[in-house]
Amino acid sequence: MDIPYTVEIRKDTGLYNAKVGIWLFLASEVMLFGALFSSYILLRVGSAEGFWPHGWLTVWLGTLNTIVLITSSITTVMAWASLKMKNFGQFKFYHAITLCCALMFLCIKSYEYHDKFIHNEITLKDGRIADGHVVKRTDEAVTIEGRFVQDRKDLFNLSTPFLGPPKYEEIEIKTADIKTMSNYGPAHHDYNAIYFTLTGLHALHVIGGAIVIGYLWLFGAKMWKTDPERFTNRIEISGLFWHFVDLVWIFLFPVLYLL
């Protein structure tokens, strides 16, 4: 039995069914991310004066990831346009770039996550605070590439255009001198919690979208020979989801990296 309205237009909606379905799904996604943005606003407004971080993320990496996602967005729409012009080879080419962009985005994001998990704030028993990336760790001592600060507030504004964090040096700290040690994972600060939640959920969307696009590019592409219009519609639907993923990142980038 054939599924109705995969290609032909329904008279009451003026659309094929999958298109109505994806837009209803995207509407629910808007509310999902909207709720998390609302949480971000509440956490930010509720934080103590001077204790909301600025410059904790590397701006040029975020900018690069934005450009990567925008590039993947245009290749997605070009892949669909290629099918509309009956050029299957070009479709394969554009979607191959889309998949490469998705992989690149995830690699950069993974690097950024790793950077946060090796970044530690160490409070010493004498009250000093050391902050930096762990380069070596033994039972006796921890070596970080970092700096000492007298006031914890000094850790919260690292906003320096394109130059990244302040100059770090290699510091060895004896384990016996350490009072507390916390990496910049989700539990470190409200900012980290919402950063990992928002970008983690977004990355899951990137993975999901890439799996669908990858399937249509590889195994699902044989439908082009039997039912080209339906295949083109599938590409349009997966493309709409992919553009939404790009759209969410357009807001995540300034909110988390720049402001």
Add this chain to the structure above:
Amino acid sequence: MSDQHSSDHSDHIAHHVRRYLYVFAALICGTILTVWASYIPFPSREINIAVALIIASCKAFLVAGFFMHLISERKMIYGILGFTAFFFTGLMALTIWSFADFPVHTVTH
């Protein structure tokens, strides 16, 4: 007749493709502008936030309008998005409203 129709269709898509390239260029410029504007020392951080969100909204309009073809969609889709916009606005309004919603005798600084 069929060849003529097919040729018109291809021209129509080719016209769209040119438009996609312009949108792509605008999105890249918008990204650079966002980063640049974030380093401008405005009198208050609120202005930086407003500027960044305005640029992000323009970029979102370009993606939704042209890549997702929302500028020429069916009424049904506009209906779905109208409801979404209503509830999203309500969510944000409730969030902002909550700033002033303190329990009685709360000490604020």
